[in-house]
Amino acid sequence: MSKRARKKEESKEQGTVSITSFLYGTEEKPRTETKPATKPTEAKAAETKIAEKAAPQQSSGIEDAILSHIMSRGVIAKEELMAWGKSKGGLRVADILKAIENLSGRGRIRKRLNDKGNLIYEYVK
Numbered sequence: 001m002s003k004r005a006r007k008k009e010e011s012k013e014q015g016t017v018s019i020t021s022f023l024y025g026t027e028e029k030p031r032t033e034t035k036p037a038t039k040p041t042e043a044k045a046a047e048t049k050i051a052e053k054a055a056p057q058q059s060s061g062i063e064d065a066i067l068s069h070i071m072s073r074g075v076i077a078k079e080e081l082m083a084w085g086k087s088k089g090g091l092r093v094a095d096i097l098k099a100i101e102n103l104s105g106r107g108r109i110r111k112r113l114n115d116k117g118n119l120i121y122e123y124v125k
Helices: 003-014 040-054 059-073 078-089 093-105
Strands: 075-077 109-113 119-123
Touching: 059 075, 059 078, 059 093, 059 119, 075 078, 078 093, 078 119, 093 109
Parallel strands: none
Antiparallel strands: 075 119, 109 119
16 A cells, blocks of 8 residues: 555544645545533523623723814824823723724724824814
8 A cells, every 4th residue: 555545544534634635536524513502591691791791881981082082182193092092091902993993983083194104093073
C-alpha cells in the first residue's frame, strides 16, 4: 500500500479532513454538534442575561455626555475625544465608539476627515 493510500485510510478512521482531501474526491458529511437540552426557564434567563450585556443601562448616559461635549466644542478630533473620555471617568474606548456609532446613526453627529486626514466629529444642528 502506498503512503498516499495509507494516509487516506488513516484520515477516514480518525474522522479528520485533510487540506488536500479535495484531490482524492472524497466528501465527508459535516459533523453536527448536539447541544444539551435546557429547561425553558433556563433558556429565558440566559436570553435576558445576554440582552442585558448587549445593551447596558449606562450607554445612554455615555451618549448624552459625549453629545454634550461635542456640542460645547462644535467639532472635536477623535484623539481629543478619547483623551477626554479617559480623563472624565475612565470611559472605555469601546463604549465611546459604540456611543459615537449610535449618535451618527441617529444623525446627531457627523464623521469627517480634516485637512490633516484626522477623523473629527461635528455636531449636526
